[in-house]
Amino acid sequence: MLAQFLQFLFSGATVGATYALAALGFTLIYNASNVINFAQGEFIMLGGMLAVFFTQSGLPLPVALVLATLIPAIVGIVVEKLAIEPVKGAETVTLIIITIGTSLVIRGLTAVFLGKGTHSLPAFSGDTPIEILGATLMPQSLWVLGVTAVVVVVLWYFFNRTLTGKAMLATSYNSLAAELVGINTSKVLFMSFAMSAALGAVGGILVTPITLTSYDVGIMLGLKGFVAAVVGGLGNGLGAVIGGLLVGILESFGAGYLSSAYKDAIPFVLILFILFFMPRGLFGARVTDRV
Amino acid sequence: MQKRAYFGLYIVIAVLAVLPLVVPNSFYLDLAIRMAINAVIVLGLNLLIGFAGQISLGHAGFLGIGAYASAVLPTHFGWHPLLAMGAGAAVTGLLAAVLARPIFKLKGQYLAMATLGLGIIINIAIRNEATWTGGPDGMPVPAMGLMGFELTSDKHWYWVVALMLSVSVWASINLIDSPFGRALRALHGSEVASQVVGVDVVRYKVAIFVMSAVFASLMGSVTAHYVGFVTPNLADFFHSIELVTMVVIGGMASVYGSLIGAVLLTALPQALATFEGWETVAFGMILMVCMIFMPKGLVPTLAAKFGKGD
Numbered sequence: 001m002l003a004q005f006l007q008f009l010f011s012g013a014t015v016g017a018t019y020a021l022a023a024l025g026f027t028l029i030y031n032a033s034n035v036i037n038f039a040q041g042e043f044i045m046l047g048g049m050l051a052v053f054f055t056q057s058g059l060p061l062p063v064a065l066v067l068a069t070l071i072p073a074i075v076g077i078v079v080e081k082l083a084i085e086p087v088k089g090a091e092t093v094t095l096i097i098i099t100i101g102t103s104l105v106i107r108g109l110t111a112v113f114l115g116k117g118t119h120s121l122p123a124f125s126g127d128t129p130i131e132i133l134g135a136t137l138m139p140q141s142l143w144v145l146g147v148t149a150v151v152v153v154v155l156w157y158f159f160n161r162t163l164t165g166k167a168m169l170a171t172s173y174n175s176l177a178a179e180l181v182g183i184n185t186s187k188v189l190f191m192s193f194a195m196s197a198a199l200g201a202v203g204g205i206l207v208t209p210i211t212l213t214s215y216d217v218g219i220m221l222g223l224k225g226f227v228a229a230v231v232g233g234l235g236n237g238l239g240a241v242i243g244g245l246l247v248g249i250l251e252s253f254g255a256g257y258l259s260s261a262y263k264d265a266i267p268f269v270l271i272l273f274i275l276f277f278m279p280r281g282l283f284g285a286r287v288t289d290r291v
Numbered sequence: 292m293q294k295r296a297y298f299g300l301y302i303v304i305a306v307l308a309v310l311p312l313v314v315p316n317s318f319y320l321d322l323a324i325r326m327a328i329n330a331v332i333v334l335g336l337n338l339l340i341g342f343a344g345q346i347s348l349g350h351a352g353f354l355g356i357g358a359y360a361s362a363v364l365p366t367h368f369g370w371h372p373l374l375a376m377g378a379g380a381a382v383t384g385l386l387a388a389v390l391a392r393p394i395f396k397l398k399g400q401y402l403a404m405a406t407l408g409l410g411i412i413i414n415i416a417i418r419n420e421a422t423w424t425g426g427p428d429g430m431p432v433p434a435m436g437l438m439g440f441e442l443t444s445d446k447h448w449y450w451v452v453a454l455m456l457s458v459s460v461w462a463s464i465n466l467i468d469s470p471f472g473r474a475l476r477a478l479h480g481s482e483v484a485s486q487v488v489g490v491d492v493v494r495y496k497v498a499i500f501v502m503s504a505v506f507a508s509l510m511g512s513v514t515a516h517y518v519g520f521v522t523p524n525l526a527d528f529f530h531s532i533e534l535v536t537m538v539v540i541g542g543m544a545s546v547y548g549s550l551i552g553a554v555l556l557t558a559l560p561q562a563l564a565t566f567e568g569w570e571t572v573a574f575g576m577i578l579m580v581c582m583i584f585m586p587k588g589l590v591p592t593l594a595a596k597f598g599k600g601d
């Protein structure tokens with residue numbers, strides 16, 4: 001009983017950490033620009049696929065991983081410069097369509113250049129499972145959870161202790177006021193795209209040894225990250241992390257105890273539930289809109 | 292305004308009437324039928340996106356309900372196809388109403404999220420309930436018939452769909468100019484202002500959302516009977532996106548924009564089929580470029596350029 005419970009918890013938390021990184025990416029961009037970036041999932045996919053490509057072409061693992069994080073970040077900047085900045089202040093629908101177009105382009109190019117096959121990465125520190133109270137934990141899960149924890153701490157430090165981070169926060173509260181006190185808000189915008197793409201890519205790389213990857217995994221991962229961001233209260237960083245873990249764990253329990261066929265539906269049932277009963281998410285601020 | 296609006300309707304009817312005489316072969320007739328089916332769905336969706344300013348990312352789910360009602364009910368329960376179609380539309384309408392009422396009290400992007408979730412759940416249900424739906428492989432759909440007459444040939448279907456499209460265009464034009472339509476435009480402009488002058492914002496939004504969902508469900512049934520086969524792809528997220536794209540590219544809040552958007556995007560995969568492997572990239576590029584350079588969509592942008600207004 002307990003072993004099974006722990007098993008589901010471990011696998012849920014592992015996947016949930018990836019959702020958390022994706023949700024943080026959504027949150028960063030949403031805060032900087034009110035854009036919901038539907039291409040977020042493609043950065044997760046891109047991270048995993050590039051890591052596979054670079055290791056297969058013979059680069060040592062650390063180099064491959066750095067490249068697989070940096071390139072998506074550059075792609076994020078390019079997307080922001082070419083597609084988002086020119087339409088600053090456009091209607092929500094327009095922005096959603098642009099990011100959906102972006103996701104199709106990234107996915108399409110990946111299929112053309114890296115192929116449509118399913119790939120895996122070797123686990124970073126072996127495949128010998130660790131046994132805890134009868135449940136097994138893969139070393140790679142520790143990598144996923146550990147790196148996510150580090151990322152969260154670094155982000156916390158960045159937003160609370162550095163000037164650039166504070167400037168980004170200020171922009172998210174009120175971009176006009178931020179501009180008035182001399183913050184370069186378009187720099188904030190492209191930084192948030194770069195960071196959010198890198199976050200997604202890191203999640204994608206870490207989880208690839210466990211869940212495999214292919215050119216089309218981005219949609220589902222991105223949508224679930226998005227659900228996680230909404231569950232945590234759109235725009236709330238800590239909420240995004242908790243939301244991600246929660247979505248992952250509920251999904252894992254649902255698959256284990258209820259029905260594995262409906263595993264993918266669980267996050268979306270959750271989002272409907274949240275929207276009906278607590279529309280600001282678990283940790284969303286109560287805001288009143290001025291007219 | 293009224294007269295010019297009807298002028299457009301006459302052109303649509305004229306084109307629809309002449310088209311079967313000029314299409315070179317059945318391939319193009321099939322393409323025309325699919326364009327017309329999409330056009331009706333897009334007209335409904337445009338009322339929601341263009342006039343009420345709300346976005347649905349799960350319309351393919353509603354289409355799927357209609358399509359599978361028409362496939363499952365007659366096959367497994369022996370229902371008459373028309374009754375099945377009506378049942379699909381009723382279920383869709385009810386679902387849309389239940390979903391929309393609480394959601395529309397919130398703001399902005401929440402409908403997008405809720406519809407997205409609903410659409411994905413519907414698709415997963417269709418894929419998993421293989422005993423009823425045939426799962427990922429899909430299932431055949433019995434022919435649509437009425438009083439001994441079976442709708443089977445493409446020619447017949449063309450006229451049925453052409454009639455539906457003409458009626459939808461006529462209805463849309465009238466709806467937009469009715470008090471209901473004016474209320475919708477008002478609430479897109481400013482919700483608070485329209486509330487102040489007495490528009491029941493939530494009720495109108497729910498009404499338009501339910502209506503567009505029912506449109507999608509009915510056309511889902513039509514698609515199912517016309518093609519004679521349904522697969523879960525009809526109800527997938529990508530199809531929802533395609534429908535929204537048709538609205539946006541043609542032109543939000545433009546009746547004729549909806550038609551142009553549906554025609555262009557239905558034809559696009561055929562045109563792109565020659566660029567093997569690059570279809571997705573091209574499709575994405577077209578979306579981005581259109582939205583960056585013509586955020587209002589083709590028809591309103593061109594109309595403004597030639598100084599006519601829409």
